[in-house]
Amino acid sequence: MWKAIGKPENRLDNVKERLKILLLDGFFQLKTFREPYAGIMHGLIFFGFFVLIFGAFFDATEYHITEPLGIAFLRGKVYLIFSLLMELFGLAVLGGIVLALFRRYIQKPDRLGYKGVPDNRPDDAVVLILIGAIIITGFIIEALRIHVTRPPWEVWSIGGWYLSALFSGMNGDAARFWHKFTWWMHALLSLAFIAYIPYSRLIHIITTPANQFFSTLKPKGYLEPIRDFETAESFGVGKLADFTWKQIFDFDACTRCGRCQDGCPAYLSGKKLSPKKFIQDLKKYWEERTVRQGTEGEEKLLPGEVIDLHEIWACTNCMYCMEHCPALIEHVPKVIGLRQYKVLTEADFAPELQLTCRNMENNSNPWGVGAHLRGDWAKDLGIKTLAEDPGVEYLFFVGCSGSFDDRGKKVSVALARILQAAGVSFGILGAEEGCCGDSALRMGNEYLFQTLAQTNIETMKGYGVKKIITACPHGYNTLKKDYPHFGGDFEVYHHTEIIAKLIAEGKIKLTKPLPQVYAYHDSCFLGRYNGIYEAPRTVLKSIPGLKLVEMERCREKGFCCGAGGGRMWMEEDEGERINNMRTDQVIATGADGVAVACPFCLTMITDGLKERKKEETIAALDVAELIWQAMA
Numbered sequence: 363m364w365k366a367i368g369k370p371e372n373r374l375d376n377v378k379e380r381l382k383i384l385l386l387d388g389f390f391q392l393k394t395f396r397e398p399y400a401g402i403m404h405g406l407i408f409f410g411f412f413v414l415i416f417g418a419f420f421d422a423t424e425y426h427i428t429e430p431l432g433i434a435f436l437r438g439k440v441y442l443i444f445s446l447l448m449e450l451f452g453l454a455v456l457g458g459i460v461l462a463l464f465r466r467y468i469q470k471p472d473r474l475g476y477k478g479v480p481d482n483r484p485d486d487a488v489v490l491i492l493i494g495a496i497i498i499t500g501f502i503i504e505a506l507r508i509h510v511t512r513p514p515w516e517v518w519s520i521g522g523w524y525l526s527a528l529f530s531g532m533n534g535d536a537a538r539f540w541h542k543f544t545w546w547m548h549a550l551l552s553l554a555f556i557a558y559i560p561y562s563r564l565i566h567i568i569t570t571p572a573n574q575f576f577s578t579l580k581p582k583g584y585l586e587p588i589r590d591f592e593t594a595e596s597f598g599v600g601k602l603a604d605f606t607w608k609q610i611f612d613f614d615a616c617t618r619c620g621r622c623q624d625g626c627p628a629y630l631s632g633k634k635l636s637p638k639k640f641i642q643d644l645k646k647y648w649e650e651r652t653v654r655q656g657t658e659g660e661e662k663l664l665p666g667e668v669i670d671l672h673e674i675w676a677c678t679n680c681m682y683c684m685e686h687c688p689a690l691i692e693h694v695p696k697v698i699g700l701r702q703y704k705v706l707t708e709a710d711f712a713p714e715l716q717l718t719c720r721n722m723e724n725n726s727n728p729w730g731v732g733a734h735l736r737g738d739w740a741k742d743l744g745i746k747t748l749a750e751d752p753g754v755e756y757l758f759f760v761g762c763s764g765s766f767d768d769r770g771k772k773v774s775v776a777l778a779r780i781l782q783a784a785g786v787s788f789g790i791l792g793a794e795e796g797c798c799g800d801s802a803l804r805m806g807n808e809y810l811f812q813t814l815a816q817t818n819i820e821t822m823k824g825y826g827v828k829k830i831i832t833a834c835p836h837g838y839n840t841l842k843k844d845y846p847h848f849g850g851d852f853e854v855y856h857h858t859e860i861i862a863k864l865i866a867e868g869k870i871k872l873t874k875p876l877p878q879v880y881a882y883h884d885s886c887f888l889g890r891y892n893g894i895y896e897a898p899r900t901v902l903k904s905i906p907g908l909k910l911v912e913m914e915r916c917r918e919k920g921f922c923c924g925a926g927g928g929r930m931w932m933e934e935d936e937g938e939r940i941n942n943m944r945t946d947q948v949i950a951t952g953a954d955g956v957a958v959a960c961p962f963c964l965t966m967i968t969d970g971l972k973e974r975k976k977e978e979t980i981a982a983l984d985v986a987e988l989i990w991q992a993m994a
């Protein structure tokens with residue numbers, strides 16, 4: 363069904379790696395356990411039920427098949443331990459169900475709803491009651507059996523043993539009748555459970571592990587490039603058939619757990635977008651289109667008619683949703699696919715983004731500053747361009763912020779000074795450097811991105827560039843992961859990685875103490891996209907006197923500054939400003955300053971500090987600036 367509608371995509375490569383993911387995320391549920399309450403709750407139900415089914419199967423196999431052949435395992439101590447385990451796991455399932463009911467119907471966390479309104483559905487309760495009823499009838503059957511037979515070793519069946527006390531006044535015939543009755547109830551409930559799977563949230567027992575198995579093996583944040591600009595009539599995702607089959611399959615794997623929504627900066631700042639709702643709305647339409655209406659009739663346009671345009675444009679591409687989704691659903695490429703349709707097929711997108719694109723087209727930077735001025739920040743620093751010395755070891759790819767933005771230029775200067783002091787052989791492209799294209803790519807203008815990327819690749823290859831340093835995680839990510847599509851294979855390093863290495867090698871001497879408390883803000887494109895959490899922290903901790911404190915939302919759970927996914931260039935007129943929220947989180951640490959490792963984050967948090975009138979008391983500095991201060 364998914365393959366009949368969606369585009370082809372190979373998700374059967376590297377089966378060994380896929381099985382490993384299935385084992386870790388499917389069976390051991392590593393992502394689910396990141397949240398203690400929900401993880402324990404789900405774990406009790408999942409592992410309990412798994413062991414009970416396995417035990418029942420084992421028991422039935424022995425009774426019906428092996429025992430008649432004279433082979434029996436469940437005897438003596440093995441039987442007692444088996445009985446005890448089955449009891450404990452049965453009780454575990456009941457415990458999990460109590461936790462689930464308490465959470466869903468009494469605690470009511472926002473993530474199980476949308477904007478404070480719970481989205482409980484009848485099957486949420488039916489499933490829990492059904493599982494609970496299967497377990498309880500199982501205990502009753504056992505208790506009635508123990509009541510009648512009363513063998514002393516059955517004390518190992520602790521649940522049934524103590525429950526049997528309830529039937530102490532019941533005579534043998536009545537107990538036998540109720541035993542039979544309950545056995546049939548138990549059997550019918552178990553069959554009902556199986557029959558209910560396709561019609562309820564229980565389907566996730568099948569679809570979620572399957573989705574985990576088929577999950578992407580590509581680097582985090584990978585975007586498949588558009589390869590048919592010459593021939594295609596439409597670009598991006600306008601209709602269901604524009605998704606790949608796996609992107610459609612994602613809809614059926616969503617369990618509505620809400621983990622994605624819990625840290626989504628767009629949702630938390632009051633915007634309409636919720637990654638959970640986004641997937642569920644697509645799922646609803648997919649079901650409508652296939653199951654209820656059939657594929658005949660006029661199809662709705664996904665961007666605009668199925669998904670509100672505000673939602674599509676509110677996403678900062680922060681990757682929180684994908685990082686925390688236990689079903690390994692891939693939200694961000696879908697958002698970008700819908701944006702591509704609006705930008706490339708309909709040319710219908712925000713005027714401020716149109717201006718940004720024009721600036722990139724004309725001057726290869728989002729501000730539209732003359733491209734010839736790109737290298738001016740380095741004028742008096744004695745830095746060679748690659749045209750002057752193509753033999754340097756590293757290209758410092760400065761990026762647009764580092765080249766044109768006054769605040770960003772200071773970071774470029776600090777980094778250049780550090781590299782010079784450490785004796786690193788590096789050069790810049792100067793006016794030959796172009797915009798890396800990350801913002802164009804993520805706002806859906808893939809055509810512009812490819813043009814910018816190909817120009818840069820040609821220039822860099824022309825100079826034989828092999829290693830690149832960049833201070834911008836957006837440039838870092840796109841140079842590392844998107845440029846290889848177009849023949850740009852370079853070793854790319856973020857400046858925090860290089861600085862950490864130079865400190866470790868003793869090439870940087872930090873002699874000046876900075877006795878201050880600093881919080882570190884994780885850039886999404888450095889942290890969640892590239893797993894670089896330690897390098898900036900190691901660097902900061904090596905500054906004498908500096909005390910590093912963590913924000914409540916940090917590392918994998920870091921809160922976006924609001925600038926990713928092209929949002930840097932867009933108005934934010936819905937809900938609260940994300941950068942102000944992040945700034946409030948900085949202020950809450952009580953730190954003297956906040957260290958960042960991304961020029962976009964620097965701009966957003968600096969603006970937030972101004973907005974909160976804290977710019978005089980709380981400093982916002984790039985890691986490189988702090989290091990340079992400690993060296994100078």
Ligand code: SF4
Nearest residue numbers: 626677678680681683
């Ligand atoms: S990428 Fe970030 S902003 Fe976009 S939907 Fe996911 S969590 Fe929300």
Ligand code: SF4
Nearest residue numbers: 616617619620622687
């Ligand atoms: S998309 Fe993933 S994290 Fe979000 S509700 Fe669905 S299963 Fe949960």
